Every structure is written in C-alpha cells, then in structure tokens.
Amino acid sequence: MIIAILISIHLLADFLFQTSAYSERKRQALSTSFLHSFIYFIIFVAILAPIFEIKKIILFSLIISTSHFFINVIKNKLEKIFPQRRLQFLFFSFNQLLHFIAIVGFYYILNIENFTSQLYIVLKDCEYFKTFILYITVFSIILDPASVLIRKLFISISPKTYPKAYSEELKAGNIIGKLERTIIAILLLNNQFGLIGFVLTAKSIARFKQMENKNFAEKYLIGTLTSFLIVLITILILKGLL
Template identity: 30%
Template sequence: MTILLLVLAHLIADFYLQTETMVSDKKKYLLRHLVHHTITIFLALTVLYFVQGTEFLTQVLLPTLVIVTLHGVVDGIKIKLQEKSVTTQRQNSYNLSLFVGDQLLHIISILVVCYLFIKVDLGDIFHYILLSLKLIEGVQPDHGLVNSLLFLCIMFILCTSVTGHLIKIMLGTLTRHLSLFEGKYTLRDLAVSATSEKNMSEEYTYMVMKHQDLSRGKVIGYLERLLVVALILMGSFSAVGFIVAAKSLTRFKQMDDRDWAEYFLLGTLTSFLLAIVYGVVLKVVLLG
C-alpha cells in the first residue's frame, strides 16, 4: 500500500498537476512543480500515518522532504541534459531516453525512501511482485481492496497520460508537412496557353491543423487504449483488430501520404502494443 500510494501521488503531480505550459518551460516552473509534489506526497504519507504510522516526523515530514529534494535534483539534471545540443535525427530518441530515465529515477527514489524511513522490506515487495505476475511459483498473494484500487488508478494513469506523453515524445513534434489537416484548393478553367482551346483543372491538397484536432486526437488515444485494455480483460483479443481497422478507415485518404502513414502507424501500433501489455498485466494480477 505504501509504495503504491506514493507512486500514485507522484504520477498525479507529474501528469495531472503539471500543465503543458509547465512542461514546455520546466526550468521556469520547476519550483511550482516541486510544490505540487510536496502537497501530493505529504497528503499520501499523512494518510499512511493515520493508517499505520507511529512517528509523524520520521514517517511523514522527513520522507516528504527527501522525496521532493531528490525529485528536484533529478529534474534539474534532466533540464541540463535537455539543453545539450543533439542532432535532429537523434532528438526524439534522446528525449525519450531522458523521459524514461527520469521516471525510473523518481520511482527508485521513492523505493529508497520507503526502505530508509518507513521500513518497507524491498525484498518482500520484489517477491510479492513476482508472485503477482506469476513469474515464480507460489501461493498467489491476496491484494486486498485498497491495493487493488490503487493499482487500478496507477494503471489508468499509465494507460492514458503517461503513454500519451511517451508516444508524443517518441514521434516528436509534427513537421509543417504533417501537422496539416485535410483540405482542398482547386484551380479551374485555366487555359494551358493563350491559343489553347482546352482548359486545365488542377487540384492541390493542403492541410491546416487546429488545436482542437490535436486535443481530439489525444482523447481518442486515451479511449482506444482503455478500450483495448477492457477487451483484453474480457478475453476478446480478436476484437482489438477491429479497433485498428476502424481507426485506419478514418484516416484512409491521408494514408496516400507516405510520411503521414508512417507517422500514423508508428503512433498507433505503439499505443496498441502498450495497451495490450497493460491489459495482460491487469488480467494476470487482478483476475489471475
């Protein structure tokens, strides 16, 4: 319960309380971001204190201070590394590695604090995880209602916001050519030459992307992953293919553009792959 609650508090502060403006200029808004983390971590540890705590100073105040301080250090290092100049070809993979490494370090810092201050046995936790995932033989642990709900909340955030952010970093920003929405510009009744009797009719395709289109795309991504997870939990693996087909049909005309098609397929396949992984993990852990 302790680790799950702290991880949930971290995810809420990192992916719900942190706005796009804060992400775009993290150096400027780092202090505000740390305040968000202080609030969520403090509230989580306070809940734990009332449930199973004995010393407020060592089990709430000090862990909060250490976790937030470590978070600030990790984010500061990440900001410095992001300022490092990299080639355009490697920019996406570089930012993706920073994102994954950043999140792993935050989780590790939470584990270390739990071990040092709250006396959580990490060996038992690791064994519990292996049993839950059925990676080792043994009696399946009873998760309990609270742990199951916390785990569901964490998986929900991973399936929606975290995965959406990861895919966004992996694909990078849309180029001017791809960040366009389908439209048409037609030139008609143009003479081929001054003496020509036939007219020429040409049709050009151009695209204009609106902010609303990006927002809708993000929501669609959330819904498609949640739907895939639900289908996996129900055992309807074959139905996942229909979602892929339905999504592809909505972009059928744009598939003529090879760049767009590759961009679309990479994002879609990554989204579905991670959703399937989440669904399988939930099915194994909660449903056996």
Template identity: 30%
Template sequence: MFDFFGVLIPFLMIHIICDFYLQPNQWVEAKKKYTYRSTELYFHSLLHGIALLVPAIALGIDWRSTACLVAIIAISHFIIDLWKVRARNGDKFSYFIIDQTLHISVLAVIAFHMADGVTIDTVLQHEKFSDGVMVVFAYLLILKPTSILIGSVLRKYPISGEDTDNSGLIAGGELIGYLERVLILTFTLVGSYAAVGFVLAAKSIFRFGELNKSDDRSMTEYVLIGSLVSVVITTLVGTLISLGLDVKIK
C-alpha cells in the first residue's frame, strides 16, 4: 500500500503549515480567552483536517479512508488544543512540547496503520533499531543525568565570597549546557570533530568577556570546571556510542 515515511512526511508538512503558518496570532489569543467557545478553535481544527485532503488525494487514498483521516485529525487536534489552552500554564515551553508530541503521535499512528508491511515486530527486528536505541540513550544520558553529575562536581568547588554577581537568565546556564552537549554529541556521532572545536571556541569567545571583567578567580575556575566536565562527559559518551555503532556495522 504505502511507505511509512512516504505518508508521514506529507502529513507532517501539512501540520507545520497549518499550525505555524496559517494560524494568526489573533486565533491563538482567541483560543486562550474563549477556549471551547472560540470559533477560531473550531476553524483551526477543521483546517488541519481539510488540509490533509491534499496529500490524501496525491497519495491516492480511497475516499472512505480519507474521510476517516479528516475526521480523526480534526477531532484529535481540537481535543489536544483545547487541553492546552485550558491548562493553567499552557504557555510554558513544556506544554508546547507535549502539545506537538501528541499531534505528531496521532499522525505517526495513522501513517503506521496505513503503511504496507509495517508491524511492531518488523520495527523491533529491524537492523537499525538497536542503533537508534543506543543513540537515543546517549542523548538522554547527556542531558539531565549529566547536569546532575556536573552539579555534584561543582558543589565540591564553591565560589568564594558572598557578593558574587549571579545575575542572568534563570536556569540559563543549564539550558546553555544542554544545547552545548547536544551539539557536541551530534557532531561526535557524525565524526565532525572540527565542528566540536568550533562549538568550544564559540563558547570560549562569549565567556571570555564575562570572565575577563570578573575579579573573582574562583568564578573563572568554577565556569572552566563546569565546561570541561560537560565536554569530557559528552565526548566520551559520543565516542563510546560511535565505537559501538562501528563494531555493529563491521
């Protein structure tokens, strides 16, 4: 019948277009204000369903399946968006991630159902499945667990003095660390070690001005320890995973 990614990718394109390009800010504000009484919420949900007629026709999906597809997407989108706009902290980034994950999951399940010869067993037995699990494990490992480990290390080297200026974004340092480790791990896995050096050089340039103005040597050492521990852990994880993938390929 259909290829999984051949179905999923067009569906995702329609989702991105409808959710981010064809949804005015007025609709977003109206949904937050009036929730289920907002006509914009109904229009937006219907738009997602009706827009899928384009890939459905292009792929040659029969009219019964197309009708079911439109109904499922419109209804599921309405329910998910209604939950998000009614949530107390619906504007938080975590809610945005959950919202998009739910939408994409619905599309993935539909594509999985329509795909020819794709079952849970074939996915689990695929030669690349274990490789994917290893890569996902690596990314999970270098985020929260690594942050906790770095925090434990830095607690042994506290910044001296009580007048240290800690101004800046709340949790900004943690977010910077996440992004840095994701980039380093990605470049390590693809073997682009020059790009890893670029990331480190870029961070050093931005940090140089801040640390150069600081008269507190302990602050400089604190930042350097945290950065180096982050880089060492991520590089080791990336190297080990890369070696594991190479061994399996051979």
C-alpha cells in the first residue's frame, strides 16, 4: 500500500501541480527544473509527514526529488539531441519508468515501511482507507499522466504537425478522454462491466460522421483502445496489490 501512496504522490506532483506551459519551460531552463524538483520535495514531505517519522521522510523526499531532478535533466538533454517526433513516446515512457524505479528502490533501501507513524498503523487496517488509496492511485494515473502518454503516442506515430487552429479540437478530445476513463474506472471499480459498452457506444455515436475519414477512424480506434487499456491494466494491477 505504501508504494501505491508513493506512486500517487509522484504522479500528482509531476502532473497535477505543473501546467503544460511550465513543463515546456522546464525543458529550456535548468532553474525551472530545479524549482519543479523543490516543489516536488515539498509535496512529498507535506503529504507523508503525518504517516511517517519526519526525519526519515525528509531524507527520503530529498533523495527522491534529487533523483527526479537529474532524471528530468537527462531526458531534456536527450530530447534536444534526438528531436525526432517518433522518439517522444519512448522518452516519456522511459522517464516515468526511471522515476518509478527510483521511488521503489529507495523505499526498500531506506526501509521506509518500518518508520510509519501510529496513525498509519491504525489506518492501514481500515477498509475505507484502502478504498480511498485505491481510488486516489487509479485517478492519479488515468487522468493527466494517461492523457500525456496518449498525446505522446499520437505525436510519435503522426508524420506531421498540426496548425494552432486544431488545438481546440485536441483540448476537447483530451477532456472527452478524461471523462471516458473516469466513467470506465468507476464502473470497473464497482464491477459494473456491462455498462462500459454504453460509454464506448455514446462516444462512437458522437464521432459517427468523422468515421468516414479513414485516418481519423484509425486514430480514434488507437486512442480509445489505448485509453481503455490504461484503465483496465491500472485497476487490475492495483486491485491485486491492494
């Protein structure tokens, strides 16, 4: 459960607490990356302080935020050296994988589980607390991180860039994708599997006319299946762990 909490905090700090514009500036200026890592450190300490020994969690947060800074710097350097669009999905995936490895690795190295507070000992056996952590972890993955992952996937497979006028449609698609994943996640978490078909059908009806365009239909199918797969795998893994 503690690893799920740590992963959730990482995703919230890395996605929810920074805008796309700030993320872009982070690629250009080292100082912006440093500020992001400092905010990342503060978020970890603030959330974990009530359930861990404060000295241990400050040390853990400092190590994690430092590794976070260097991993991001290396990724930004690689993106400048290899600016090809097809590599963006790979860089993003590998970057997040390294963050996860660092978090899990230092969790075991520092033996964090043995430094929990009395509050956590009481909460961990509470079924409502487990459900809360499950929902928080699921939604921390399927909202902004999933949106960025799918966008990077489309950038990698698309041979061309799109004009600014197309950005409004992309924003609408992003919101629809988040709503779709949210509804599907709630249905899966409550074992309402039969209703998922209605969600996908409603989405398809809204795009029915555009399906005549082969290029759009292929991208629609890739986006929808990837979106659904992210939710399904996330819930299956987390239900097994928690």
